[in-house]
Amino acid sequence: MLIAYASRTGNVVRFVQKLPFKRCLRIQTGKEMVDEPCVVITYTTGFGEVPKEVLEFAQRNRTHIRGVAASGNRNWGALFARAGVILSQQLGVPLLHQFELAGWEKDVQTFVQAVLCLSAAQHNQPINSTTSTQPQER
Numbered sequence: 358m359l360i361a362y363a364s365r366t367g368n369v370v371r372f373v374q375k376l377p378f379k380r381c382l383r384i385q386t387g388k389e390m391v392d393e394p395c396v397v398i399t400y401t402t403g404f405g406e407v408p409k410e411v412l413e414f415a416q417r418n419r420t421h422i423r424g425v426a427a428s429g430n431r432n433w434g435a436l437f438a439r440a441g442v443i444l445s446q447q448l449g450v451p452l453l454h455q456f457e458l459a460g461w462e463k464d465v466q467t468f469v470q471a472v473l474c475l476s477a478a479q480h481n482q483p484i485n486s487t488t489s490t491q492p493q494e495r
């Protein structure tokens with residue numbers, strides 16, 4: 358799974374550096390295009406908002422985005438990491454995790470587990486669900 362991430366002041370970069378995933382793409386302008394399944398990690402800006410470049414990236418690549426996660430700061434109370442909630446609702450994909458700043462070890466573990474579950478679910482899906490009415494063998 359490709360990890361596409363956006364960072365303004367470096368916290369999300371530091372979080373991504375702690376991940377075991379090799380394939381990562383930094384969203385800089387929002388004009389980046391991907392051609393494979395990906396998870397987006399964003400920071401939260403404004404008053405609980407999704408950064409502009411992330412919104413543009415999401416619009417361009419929405420068919421490839423399988424899940425999202427967001428960084429924030431708990432000082433923002435109810436708006437903590439709200440970019441993740443908004444983006445997941447807009448795209449109709451799961452919100453995998455919300456973490457503070459660059460995240461702690463526990464945040465890394467939670468996020469990694471969620472991505473691995475997504476990848477596994479994807480590989481177990483029938484190739485054409487409209488022609489398969491039988492439960493899938495495991």
Ligand SMILES: Cc1cc2nc3c(=O)[nH]c(=O)nc-3n(C[C@H](O)[C@H](O)[C@H](O)COP(=O)(O)O)c2cc1C
Pocket residue numbers: 363364365366367368369370400401402403404405406428429430431433436437438439457458459
């Ligand atoms: C102008 C500004 C607005 C922010 N608004 C929020 C917010 O609404 N909710 C939140 O949880 N964090 C908010 N934050 C905190 C950042 O999302 C947080 O520091 C994040 O880790 C930044 O990631 P980055 O260093 O990768 O850019 C804001 C930070 C700035 C500078």
